[in-house]
Amino acid sequence: MAATLDPVTTKTNYLNALKSAIDEEMGRNPDMICLGEDIGILGGAFGVTEGLQAKYGTHRVMDMPISEAAIVGVSCGAALGGKTVMAEMQFIDFISCGFDQIVNMLATYHYRTAGEVAMNVVIRGPAGAYGGGALYHSQMNEAWFCQSPGLRVVVPSTPYDAKGLMKAALRDPNPVIFYEIKQLYRLSDIAEELPEEDYIVPLGQAAIRRAGTDLTLISYGQNVYHCLDAAKKLEDEGMQVEVIDLRSLVPLDEATILESIKKTNRALVVNEAPRTCGFAGELVARINELAFEHLDAPPLRLTRMDTPVPWAKALENFVLPQVDDIVSTARRLIRY
Amino acid sequence: MAATLDPVTTKTNYLNALKSAIDEEMGRNPDMICLGEDIGILGGAFGVTEGLQAKYGTHRVMDMPISEAAIVGVSCGAALGGKTVMAEMQFIDFISCGFDQIVNMLATYHYRTAGEVAMNVVIRGPAGAYGGGALYHSQMNEAWFCQSPGLRVVVPSTPYDAKGLMKAALRDPNPVIFYEIKQLYRLSDIAEELPEEDYIVPLGQAAIRRAGTDLTLISYGQNVYHCLDAAKKLEDEGMQVEVIDLRSLVPLDEATILESIKKTNRALVVNEAPRTCGFAGELVARINELAFEHLDAPPLRLTRMDTPVPWAKALENFVLPQVDDIVSTARRLIRY
Amino acid sequence: METKTLTPPKSGSGSGRKSKAEPQSTTKPSDLLTPEDCLEMLKQLYLARYFDVRLIKEKRRGRLTGTLYSSHNQEAILVGSLYGLNGTDWISPIHRDMPAFFIKDLRAGWDNPDRLGMSIGEVCAQVWCRSGSPGRARDNWSHIGSKSKRIVHSTSMLAGTIPVAAGVVLADRLNGGDAVVLTYNGEGSTAQGVFHEAINFAAVHKLPVITIVENNMWAYGTPVELECPTEDVATRAAGYGIPGLIADGQDVFDVYDKVMVAVEHARAGKGPSIVECKTFRAYGHGDHDDDRAARYRTKEDVESGRSRDPIAICKIHLVNKGYLTKAEAKKYMAENKHATQTSDEDFPPDVVSYMSKGIEFALASPPPPAEEGAMWVFREEN
Amino acid sequence: METKTLTPPKSGSGSGRKSKAEPQSTTKPSDLLTPEDCLEMLKQLYLARYFDVRLIKEKRRGRLTGTLYSSHNQEAILVGSLYGLNGTDWISPIHRDMPAFFIKDLRAGWDNPDRLGMSIGEVCAQVWCRSGSPGRARDNWSHIGSKSKRIVHSTSMLAGTIPVAAGVVLADRLNGGDAVVLTYNGEGSTAQGVFHEAINFAAVHKLPVITIVENNMWAYGTPVELECPTEDVATRAAGYGIPGLIADGQDVFDVYDKVMVAVEHARAGKGPSIVECKTFRAYGHGDHDDDRAARYRTKEDVESGRSRDPIAICKIHLVNKGYLTKAEAKKYMAENKHATQTSDEDFPPDVVSYMSKGIEFALASPPPPAEEGAMWVFREEN
């Protein structure tokens, strides 16, 4: 693990940040186990769990059969038995195969038992489009889980957050669906130096990635970088755009959103998930509820069209929000 | 079937309206089959398919093993083989067990095949809360499917619509998730005389259940009746409220919503599904996009709290929107 | 009470391959039960029956809300399977297994506050939808459980607890425990995908997961032959290379024998088993289905399906063993009666009073306050 | 080419119960194949191999996008299982089965425009992500299909096509057809719940669903023993009371024999079967995994797993049958070589040109226009 060789001068990428979070939590919590397909011998399809089985043994890092429903259900049982569980979906797209166990068993356990049993389970996996992964290796399906009460939903966009949020998620007694942006895994541009000491990023705190006064851009995951790119272009045109990275969707940091809109009076949400009933629409509704009186323009959203993610690159680009779309919509909103 | 004994003087309830729609479509379309648990010998848990197996045979009305994923997947295959399929979920809550087959196989088939293969499949089942059904016999999980491009989503609230929408759904070449409100199945208050001749209610057309000028209440399913009750109470206070019943969510009748808001300048969405990422939030976002300039108050939503549906009646009432909540929020909005 | 009714419908191993877990000697686990054990098992059968009968009556009087899935005629499966467990073993009952919640570890003393099973009062509080329920009446009927009593909480989604059960014994094994878990499922539920996924996983890792299949011949309105392609549901075990045992679900001792074989197998680290218990559903699927069930099942089938009452069969055994005189056996005649035909005199008085105290506890417990509807979605403290 | 390599790793029925579908006589289906058939099968093996080899090379040159799941060393399963089908039969291939799309009904004539299989040009257009693909490059690699050519379109979700396959033959049966469907799945994929649900359903209704399990010993980085508790994956069949056949997946004729037994069984209305074909994955799981696979699998295992090249084994048979001289057998030596070690000279020229024409077709086809991304979410006309 390059990341630990020379922490002073070596930057850590998003993937290694996740890896070290899981590793450190496995080290500090003897009751933590990891379940997933190909996570042990192989070390995971992307290598997030590389080296963990050798370090912690086959009974703490288990290669599971190709059975997402079993992975989730067994995680629930292990949590009922007192364990902390990291459960990997090889791609977050396959979470649909364990869907019932997530929304009906895992999400509701604490509620049903009137607080007797907490499900300390993190379900994590590579997510997101823009990489030519087509319909089943590109999904951002977080809205399904935001609509299922009892689940926390987290989407880090930087190595620092990936590590800090993963640690927070693994220590949170509630089930967390943790979206890792696979296009960011090895992106050297965003690699950064991480603190040597233990730290967490608390769930429910957004980050302001760039300050501005003319418009609030709200997003998470990969779209944060599209927003930042758009903000740079808009700056060239003389517009100062604030960029909020939500980091966690449930719980949501409403205060940061409100503060920003009080200042900018305009908001645009950018989101690669399908439009209808996506989290972007939820944000627009919340902005209405929170800040209607502060709005000088309708809060808008830029999202994927209501289509699956197609394979051919031109098609994929066509249905997904692009930097230029953000720039032109932002311009329109600022001039509204 | 009481409904057919004396159509002139006998009113048809919601359940019999559905039954006759399926029966008539089975009669006119020899390529239509029905699949579901206990739909044949028993005639369905609620009796929606009563008599169909005796009439059309075991090969056209099949009692399926308790395998929602197989029910959906087999439906896809049968549709690929040229059949029209009605697939019953015994309760819509169990749709989670066939989730992957719905969102990844059924919803995308036409898209993936560039239009070669249409999936003429209607997945229907009893839905909705307010009946003491607890977590797993109360769900309205339509937002999951609205977020999954390729699915039509339909929720009738009257016997006339139940029949007309079911027929439209069964003739639509696309997959439809059809929510039947089980609390309405046998409600005699809403039974009505149905046309003797064949008719459909086209997907994508809302109905204005009551005209008004002061506020637009938007809902569907059982909440429509809560809105109508609230409208009556508000009328006593001198306020004229318009009530829109969406009937189908995908496709959505945006024109009717816009027309209404142009008139009332205020909108309140009422929805029994959980708040975050529910269809209510989607509507608030759309209203913003469509009608921001016509709004004199923030478009708001009244929804279930972000909780499962609990069993004990007092708890269930506590988390679900009630008529009084609609009245007080409407009052506030009108006075805004 | 004729001895011919002792004849089980079938026995032996349902899996194609000869099960390695079959008892090798002729001494059956039940042969080692003491007279007190055997009489206790009979009493537990009475209790399970009385609980059900009483609820049927209460429900008919409109005092209960929700659906009652009667366990009438299937009690020997619960008593026989639970009797040999340790308190620290886990169970995951489903809709038709309400008595399992309090029968678990009942052997440790009906009034023993430390026993690892629910009190009958807690179960009644759940049925009466009161805050004294272990789940504070947030979900209905059989969806209760208890971490400390080692009972998995089910959802409605059939077979959905099997992976959870596998997970809980995985955790126990990692902690050095030797607990087994009994999961209960109807024969129809074995068609669910998660049944396959969970048992496959458990078989790969030789986890102590025992799946009791309560084959009552019907899944709601669908007969077993439309649910399962093989004559015996236990045959499903063959696909995983695990023992598939078949018990006479009407004979509490045969159930005990087969389950104990599976328990020993599991505890020894040899992995899961399926124990199919052949039985017959006495009434409708739920009480709402009683009338329709009378139409989709022939009267003759129902009569023959119910001809072997588990209480009667248990008594024959006890008389044969000499633990009960024929006169004693005739003292309480709960068997072979429809629930509504029974009276409290058909049950031992301590059984009646035990249940009555449970109901008293329930009725003394207030309904949960409305605000609780919004509580416990998340655990807030860290 | 030593004759010892003909020895299959295992054979017979994997289900515990003796399969009723086992051939009763000693005449095997393959004994009835003509010399032309046998030579055609060898040529199809070359074609499948060449397709894969060519794609591996194209991919290395950076000309292709997406992941390549090589079918190298597993070609006998595809050719052997498809050869005996009617054109009107259905298939549902998955990620490792790319050649299946054009090998289906190839027997009807390589250049026959009416054959019920895809053209190799269409398949190449898909691989090259062009609009000439049957799916217009909307989803990747193996996720193509064709209603008219009777090929089910898979998603990525493993085993997810089995219920669809069951549905399509259900529809066919209702229409009076006699089609069977072959579904292909890796051994790891058999752990999915939907595998169980679909086969259980098909077994209850005796639908003609044949599940080919391509047991290549690895599911990505997980060995079969962590996926499946029994030695043979075919044992899963026993749980459904259906035949579980085991074929030597390296021997095209053995695959043909076992699949034809299952096909006859299915066509006769006797229901589904599982045919496990024992094979070995030649490279990494996908081409991205080649380097890592070299670490998680020992060199010896890989060497022994690949020692029985299906082309070589087919040749031995043909020489033994007298359909090929030893000299002819040595003319094209594609076998026992890494893809990158082969050259076009290792393949019959008509095979090379057939594939080359397919690539030409692909390259002549433009990429789909961007706007198509938003099309066909719904069918708009009624």
Ligand SMILES: Cc1ncc(C[n+]2csc(CCOP(=O)(O)OP(=O)(O)O)c2C)c(N)n1
């Ligand atoms: C996933 C799922 N599908 C459907 C149902 C509806 N349902 C409840 S009980 C039942 C029949 C169960 O039959 P079986 O497993 O044989 O148990 P029994 O009721 O006979 O004891 C059905 C279909 C459900 N609860 N869960």
Ligand SMILES: Cc1ncc(C[n+]2csc(CCOP(=O)(O)OP(=O)(O)O)c2C)c(N)n1
């Ligand atoms: C439901 C689901 N879970 C996980 C995956 C990721 N995945 C793709 S291929 C594969 C391994 C498949 O192994 P096997 O079935 O043996 O087929 P093989 O690749 O060996 O031919 C996995 C885990 C998937 N595609 N679908």
Ligand SMILES: [Mg+2]
């Ligand atoms: Mg049953």
Ligand SMILES: [Mg+2]
């Ligand atoms: Mg494999």
